[in-house]
Amino acid sequence: MMILGSEVNMVSKNIDIDYITFRNVSKQFNSGNNINQILKSSSLKLNEGSFSVVVGPSGTGKTTLLNMIAGFDKPTSGEILIAGNKIIKPSPKHSVVFQSPTLFPWKTILGNIFCALDHKKLPKKTKLSLCDQILDEVGLSNYKKHYPHELSGGMQQRVGIARALIMLPDILLMDEPFSALDHKTREDMQDLVINIWLKHGLTILFVTHSIEEAVKISTDVLILKNGSVEVIKNNVNHPRAHDDNDLMKLKYDIEFKIKHAD
Numbered sequence: 001m002m003i004l005g006s007e008v009n010m011v012s013k014n015i016d017i018d019y020i021t022f023r024n025v026s027k028q029f030n031s032g033n034n035i036n037q038i039l040k041s042s043s044l045k046l047n048e049g050s051f052s053v054v055v056g057p058s059g060t061g062k063t064t065l066l067n068m069i070a071g072f073d074k075p076t077s078g079e080i081l082i083a084g085n086k087i088i089k090p091s092p093k094h095s096v097v098f099q100s101p102t103l104f105p106w107k108t109i110l111g112n113i114f115c116a117l118d119h120k121k122l123p124k125k126t127k128l129s130l131c132d133q134i135l136d137e138v139g140l141s142n143y144k145k146h147y148p149h150e151l152s153g154g155m156q157q158r159v160g161i162a163r164a165l166i167m168l169p170d171i172l173l174m175d176e177p178f179s180a181l182d183h184k185t186r187e188d189m190q191d192l193v194i195n196i197w198l199k200h201g202l203t204i205l206f207v208t209h210s211i212e213e214a215v216k217i218s219t220d221v222l223i224l225k226n227g228s229v230e231v232i233k234n235n236v237n238h239p240r241a242h243d244d245n246d247l248m249k250l251k252y253d254i255e256f257k258i259k260h261a262d
């Protein structure tokens with residue numbers, strides 16, 4: 001599906017081309033005599049406003065990579081910078097959406113989103129208005145008085161996304177957010193995230209096991225394998241501007257690389 005040029009321009013103007021930078025990043029976990037090498041002196045650069053999707057075999061370190069960008073974990077050596085600043089701790093400007101949104105069951109949907117603003121010194125009225133805007137954006141305006149158990153898995157994940165967005169982040173880190181959802185819901189959620197990405201000009205890093213999902217929504221695909229990370233440009237700056245044949249070819253290329261790279 002082609003999209004309007006104005007939307008593409010919105011994403012591509014004034015971008016910082018070295019927004020997320022890995023400089024010789026190594027990461028290993030040691031347990032007893034075993035060393036689990038996740039990354040070996042890897043360097044990469046991601047543009048501001050990019051939609052990067054991380055793929056790779058199970059256990060290669062996709063979540064670890066995301067955790068290091070989120071500031072939950074640190075490289076063993078090397079450094080990771082965002083807009084030129086070394087990441088030393090988590091920041092509300094880098095929001096995370098997990099596979100399971102872990103909502104408070106005793107709070108309403110509004111309550112679950114509102115409490116993410118607890119630390120912000122804003123008038124209650126302003127906070128409620130912000131919640132209403134975000135609920136509208138994720139399509140849950142009619143469910144704000146419901147409780148999590150009254151919502152489907154896809155709707156609960158919409159709450160997870162709303163809770164991340166309410167922090168007004170610059171970067172959205174998403175760890176297999178749609179893997180538990182059925183095909184149709186997953187496609188709807190992909191559309192939702194693409195619209196949010198366009199509207200807010202966010203930089204997104206998204207982990208998935210689905211190469212099809214990766215090629216459909218990304219501007220960049222990061223292939224993680226055997227301690228190295230390869231960045232493949234998706235050659236357009238809007239995930240919906242892909243031609244179906246190009247998508248199939250890219251999917252094949254990535255599958256081949258994952259199977260055969262050493």
Ligand SMILES: Nc1ncnc2c1ncn2[C@@H]1O[C@H](COP(=O)(O)OP(=O)(O)OP(=O)(O)O)[C@@H](O)[C@H]1O
Nearest residue numbers: 029030036038056057058059060061062063064065
């Ligand atoms: N805190 C930790 N301590 C020790 N080992 C860890 C830790 N976190 C992750 N690992 C190990 O590092 C490896 C990479 O884990 P990670 O979860 O990042 O991989 P993944 O590619 O996201 O996996 P999957 O696709 O199965 O979700 C795994 O072998 C995991 O057991």
